[in-house]
Amino acid sequence: MKKRVATIRDVAAAAGVSTATVSKFVNSTQRFSSAVEARISSVIEELGYRSNPMAQSMITGRTKAIGLSVLDITNPHFTSVVKGANRVAQAHGYTVLLVDTEETPGRERQLLEALSRRVDGMIVYSRTPEEEMDWLPALNRPAVYFGRPEYLKLPAVSSDDQLGAFMVTRHLATQGHRRVAYLGFPNSRRDGERLAGVREALAALGLAPAVFAGEAPTALAGEKACSAILLGRQPPDALVCFNDLMALGFLKAARELGFRVPDDISVVGFDNIQFGSFATPALTSVDLQSERMGAAAMQKLLASIDGQEVEALTVIDAQLVLRDSTTTRA
Amino acid sequence: MKKRVATIRDVAAAAGVSTATVSKFVNSTQRFSSAVEARISSVIEELGYRSNPMAQSMITGRTKAIGLSVLDITNPHFTSVVKGANRVAQAHGYTVLLVDTEETPGRERQLLEALSRRVDGMIVYSRTPEEEMDWLPALNRPAVYFGRPEYLKLPAVSSDDQLGAFMVTRHLATQGHRRVAYLGFPNSRRDGERLAGVREALAALGLAPAVFAGEAPTALAGEKACSAILLGRQPPDALVCFNDLMALGFLKAARELGFRVPDDISVVGFDNIQFGSFATPALTSVDLQSERMGAAAMQKLLASIDGQEVEALTVIDAQLVLRDSTTTRA
DNA sequence: TTGAAAGCGCTAACAA
DNA sequence: TTGTTAGCGCTTTCAA
Numbered sequence: 001m002k003k004r005v006a007t008i009r010d011v012a013a014a015a016g017v018s019t020a021t022v023s024k025f026v027n028s029t030q031r032f033s034s035a036v037e038a039r040i041s042s043v044i045e046e047l048g049y050r051s052n053p054m055a056q057s058m059i060t061g062r063t064k065a066i067g068l069s070v071l072d073i074t075n076p077h078f079t080s081v082v083k084g085a086n087r088v089a090q091a092h093g094y095t096v097l098l099v100d101t102e103e104t105p106g107r108e109r110q111l112l113e114a115l116s117r118r119v120d121g122m123i124v125y126s127r128t129p130e131e132e133m134d135w136l137p138a139l140n141r142p143a144v145y146f147g148r149p150e151y152l153k154l155p156a157v158s159s160d161d162q163l164g165a166f167m168v169t170r171h172l173a174t175q176g177h178r179r180v181a182y183l184g185f186p187n188s189r190r191d192g193e194r195l196a197g198v199r200e201a202l203a204a205l206g207l208a209p210a211v212f213a214g215e216a217p218t219a220l221a222g223e224k225a226c227s228a229i230l231l232g233r234q235p236p237d238a239l240v241c242f243n244d245l246m247a248l249g250f251l252k253a254a255r256e257l258g259f260r261v262p263d264d265i266s267v268v269g270f271d272n273i274q275f276g277s278f279a280t281p282a283l284t285s286v287d288l289q290s291e292r293m294g295a296a297a298m299q300k301l302l303a304s305i306d307g308q309e310v311e312a313l314t315v316i317d318a319q320l321v322l323r324d325s326t327t328t329r330a
Numbered sequence: 331m332k333k334r335v336a337t338i339r340d341v342a343a344a345a346g347v348s349t350a351t352v353s354k355f356v357n358s359t360q361r362f363s364s365a366v367e368a369r370i371s372s373v374i375e376e377l378g379y380r381s382n383p384m385a386q387s388m389i390t391g392r393t394k395a396i397g398l399s400v401l402d403i404t405n406p407h408f409t410s411v412v413k414g415a416n417r418v419a420q421a422h423g424y425t426v427l428l429v430d431t432e433e434t435p436g437r438e439r440q441l442l443e444a445l446s447r448r449v450d451g452m453i454v455y456s457r458t459p460e461e462e463m464d465w466l467p468a469l470n471r472p473a474v475y476f477g478r479p480e481y482l483k484l485p486a487v488s489s490d491d492q493l494g495a496f497m498v499t500r501h502l503a504t505q506g507h508r509r510v511a512y513l514g515f516p517n518s519r520r521d522g523e524r525l526a527g528v529r530e531a532l533a534a535l536g537l538a539p540a541v542f543a544g545e546a547p548t549a550l551a552g553e554k555a556c557s558a559i560l561l562g563r564q565p566p567d568a569l570v571c572f573n574d575l576m577a578l579g580f581l582k583a584a585r586e587l588g589f590r591v592p593d594d595i596s597v598v599g600f601d602n603i604q605f606g607s608f609a610t611p612a613l614t615s616v617d618l619q620s621e622r623m624g625a626a627a628m629q630k631l632l633a634s635i636d637g638q639e640v641e642a643l644t645v646i647d648a649q650l651v652l653r654d655s656t657t658t659r660a
Numbered sequence: 661t662t663g664a665a666a667g668c669g670c671t672a673a674c675a676a
Numbered sequence: 677t678t679g680t681t682a683g684c685g686c687t688t689t690c691a692a
Contacts, residue, residue, distance in 0.1 A: 005470075007685055018663045023687055032661065053447050054393070055685035058384040059668050065427070065448070073416070074604075079409055086403070086430050090437075095445060097395070098428040100416050107420075115425060117383050118395070140335075219608065248608045255610075274404075278549065278578045280585075280610030337669055348679045353671060362677065385669035389684050 006047040015043040026051055066301060067115040067122035069099035069108065075217065075245060076273035077290045078125065081146075084294030085123060092302050094120070103127070103216070109135055116141050121301045123294075127187060144301045146293070147189050148313060155304060157297040157314045159288040161190050161270075164318030165197025165240065168268050168286050171320060172238045173205055176329030177266060181210040181236035183225055183246060185217045191242060194270065198240050210236055214246055222249025230259055237265055237329055244269035244276045244285055251279055251325065262327035272321050281324035289316050336377035345373040356381055396631060397445040397452035399429035399438065405547070405575060406603035407620045408455065411476075414624030415453060422632050424450070433457070433546070439465055446471050451631045453624075457517060474631045476623070477519050478643060485634060487627040487644045489618040491520050491600075494648030495527025495570065498598050498616050501650060502568045503535055506659030507596060511540040511566035513555055513576060515547045521572060524600065528570050540566055544576055552579025560589055567595055567659055574599035574606045574615055581609055581655065592657035602651050611654035619646050 008026075012019040017036060024030040025040050032040075043049070057063045068085055070078040086096050097119055101108045105128045112122060113135065121142035126133065130151040136143060137152060145154040172180055182198045184191045198209050212229055214221035222241060226249070229239060241247035247269030254261055261267050261281055268284045269276065276283035293316050304310045338356075342349040347366060354360040355370050362370075373379070387393045398415055400408040416426050427449055431438045435458045442452060443465065451472035456463065460481040466473060467482060475484040502510055512528045514521045528539050542559055544551035552571060556579070559569060571577035577599030584591055591597050591611055598614045599606065606613035623646050634640045 008687095009685075019686075020663055020665090020688075021661090024662095027687085029687090030661085036662080050443075050447065052388070052685055054384055054388040055668090056687080058382070058388055058670090058685085059687050061668090063384070073409055073413055074406075076404075076406070079403055082428070083403055083430065086428065087432075090441070095441075095448075096428050098412070098416065098426050100413065102417075111420070111425075113380075117380065118425075219604065248605070252608055274549065275578070275605040275608065278582055278605065279608050338671095339669075349670075350672080350680075351678060354678090357671085359671095360677085366678080382669055385684090386671080388669085388686090389671050391684090 005052075006049040008049070008051065010047055011040065011043050011049050014047065015039045062120050063118055064093060065095050065097055065119045066298065067097045067099060067112065067119040069101055069112060069122065070125045071101055071103050071127060072217075073098070073100045075243075076275065077243065077271040077288070080273075080290035081125065081294035081297075084291035084296075085298040086294075088295045088298035088302070094302065101126070112136070113139065121305050123297045123301055127189065142301060142304045144297045144304070146297065155300055155310050155312055155314075157293055157300060157316065159190075159293060160315050160318050161193035161288070162197040162200070164270065164286040164288065164320075165194040166201045167197075167318065167320050168284075169198045169201035169209075169240060170204075171322075172240075172266060172268070172326065173201060173207075175266075175326070177238035178205075178207065178329070179210070179234065179236040180207070180238045180240065181212060181229060183212045183214055183222070183229065183239055183241045183250065185214045185221070185242040185246070188217060188242065194240070194242060209240075210234070214242060217243050217245060219245045219249035219252075222246030222251075223253040224249075226250050226253035227257065230254060230257055230265065235265070238326070239265055239267050241267065241269045244271045244273045244283060247283055247285070247325070248275065248279055251281075251283065261325050266326040266329075268326055272319075277323065279325075284323045284326040285321050287319045287321050289319070292316050335382075336379040338379070338381065340377055341370065341373050341379050344377065345369045392450050393448055394423060395425050395427055395449045396628065397427045397429060397442065397449040399431055399442060399452065400455045401431055401433050401457060402547075403428070403430045405573075406605065407573065407601040407618070410603075410620035411455065411624035411627075414621035414626075415628040416624075418625045418628035418632070424632070431456075442466070443469065451635050453627045453631055457519065472631055472634045474627045474634070476627065485630055485640050485642055485644075487623055487630060487646065489520075489623060490645050490648050491523035491618070492527040492530070494600065494616040494618065494650075495524040496531045497527075497648065497650050498614075499528045499531035499539075499570060500534075501652075502570075502596060502598070502656065503531060503537075505596075505656070507568035508535075508537065508659070509540070509564065509566040510537070510568045510570065511542060511559060513542045513544055513552070513559065513569055513571045513580065515544045515551070515572040515576070518547060518572065524570070524572060539570075540564070544572060547573055547575060549575045549579035549582075552576030552581075553583040554579075556580050556583030557587065560584060560587055560595065565595070568656070569595055569597050571597065571599045574601045574603045574613060577613055577615070577655070578605065578609055581611075581613070591655050596656040596659075598656060602649075607653065609655075614653045614656040615651050617649040617651050619649070622646050 272287035602615040602617035
């Protein structure tokens, strides 16, 4: 016996009204006589009727779903972004379709294009150069972009990376560090801003950073980069890492090489992931408020889906969180 | 000017064929004369036609989407599960709708019921007692369950928690530990199995564990539980924690209390999250192969959607990963 | 206050 | 090889 799900027609028939009436009642677009409403209600209850969201979407063109694409769900920064976005979405009755591009921009376009027809809007955290993302606005769906788009005309949410980097570098300088290095991940859109912040703060003192490049925004890359930084001819007395993951890897490798943080070198990262506080020494970090970023992006997207005007760029500010991986230099 | 998207009818008209022909061609359910195929192709290209997945789903009843519900996306264990599941889904052309129940079972049912009509199947990682989840099979959608269902008749994927706990406890015993304690999280379905494994291994030596209960499966709960464990009258010489997060928190608090791990106490966790290796000392852990679990669950679900027979229970085995938080006792 | 009827964009028999 | 024709389950004028 095939158990068919009840349709609006079944309800209408059983309640002795038209499908139009049921539809309007269910969506509370119109009130009816209490007799009718009661009848419909009880039939719905009895039949266990639930409207078919597909059919509904087909007509209304709205799916109550949002596509969210991140670079790597395994990175706690992105996890927090997802958390924040998801929370807001849920509160508004939306569900999140997750796209993890796994740091491979190749599939990104394909995935998002396929997704675009199944969602009411998308939030995109991408590494692809803006100039190669013309297809995104062309999808003709409300979208929010993470970062500071210069070419793309899309509402965006961004952290203030340059200011964050400036702040932490300035702090390091104030604490007496003079040989500040930056371990970056040049492939990232944010890398330039962070480096600029470091440069800016140092330039005020007539200094410049040594710059190192990691091969990925991961702990492993941080580990690998360590020896070149610490065992070079002019080892720095402070290191600003592109993110906490790299900093964590660096910390581990430094210890294995026999260096002591922060005595030999102060280390800071970005993102303030929770695991920074469980490292030894606990990691000083620039908190970009990842979860708030995700929430802000979702809020913005929902507002724009709702037809509201949204400002072009929302900047979430950075906050320096001091822990034990930084110290004062004589 | 309203830019309308091309429908199958537009394509059919422009190519001088019927919509049925276009449909069959697009879905490659049938071949046509090369002249016709060429004409359709070029029209599709020209009009930028893409089939409307909603309309398609409404008819076929398949959405090419899978609902995946986890307890807390912020926990790296779940993150890895999502990663594994997502990878398999993507490879099969499915997208993942993420549901983060945030450890609050209240919304779970509501969220999943709403989701069930928009997905072809679901994977559920839940904390709700099985007896209260009758609604899940009632949703009448293929589903895969994480754990070992006894009441629910659902295909499942599970780690071998008891064996994992047995292994690590046995190892601790072999290394000379005699006062092994367990810091659990009784709300979890897995807690009982892990504790049973600890008990089993200890019983072989005529020993029994001291059992402590954490208030959440988080690092913070691990921190909080620390003092009661270390400063009690009979402090243990080894502690098995419910998961790595709790172990990490414990490690931190223990250090703050002036204890030394592993000299004063050996500590192990479950999940083998990547951040365990960045703690000091690096955390010994039972690797449950979270990512593989996610992948296995998705594979199983897709197979069952595909109409294949799937075995009731897939067990992913646990592997002990030794690091520096455990040692040998005299 | 209620209902009839025309679709939304597509697929799937079935015909030709 | 191609087309005709019913719908899928629902919303939405528009009329009663």
